[in-house]
Structures are given as C-alpha cells and as structure tokens.
C-alpha cells in the first residue's frame with residue numbers, strides 16, 4: 001500500500017464521499033480503487049496484450065493472421081504470447097483459433 005496525494009474539486013470530493021459512504025462503508029480508498037478498475041474495464045484498455053512471439057515451423061500451408069500472406073510448409077511463423085495488461089490495443093477476450101503471424105506482422109505488434 002502506498003499513500004498518494006492528488007487534487008480534486010469540491011464537487012468530485014463530495015461525490016467520492018457519497019459513493020464511499022453508500023457502497024464502501026465510508027472508505028474512500030476502496031471507492032477510488034473501484035472507480036479506477038471500472039474505468040479500465042470500460043475504456044477497453046485493460047485486457048490481453050501481446051508481450052512476445054514464439055517461432056513455429058509450420059507443417060502445412062498457413063496464412064499469416066494479419067496480412068493473410070500464405071506460407072509453405074517449413075516456413076517459420078510466430079505465435080503470439082498474451083499477458084494481462086493495459087494498452088490501447090488490449091483485447092477484451094483471448095482470441096480463439098489459430099493465430100500465426102509472419103515476421104513482418106509480428107514485428108509490427110511489438
């Protein structure tokens with residue numbers, strides 16, 4: 001836990017107070033935390049982000065997930081590694097189905 005100071009106008013302070021009283025037993029810290037979590041969830045920025053790629057040697061003809069270029073067996077494509085995180089490009093849900101990128105598209109994600 002860390003103590004932080006920030007400045008809010010009187011209206012926001014009283015709104016925070018009434019939300020804290022109504023839902024969090026008067027605990028303003030809990031109310032702020034819930035507000036920030038809700039903001040992150042609703043602005044679509046908290047989710048799954050690509051943090052790296054694993055190279056895969058393909059065994060059958062496969063299209064790049066992003067540019068749809070076809071690659072022949074034996075070529076190396078890249079499978080994304082997802083982690084929970086916050087980013088403007090975060091995905092709300094983990095993608096289902098195969099996802100293999102060519103080296104150019106994989107480079108564009110990182």
Ligand SMILES: [Zn+2]
Nearest residue numbers: 064067102105
């Ligand atoms: Zn591609």
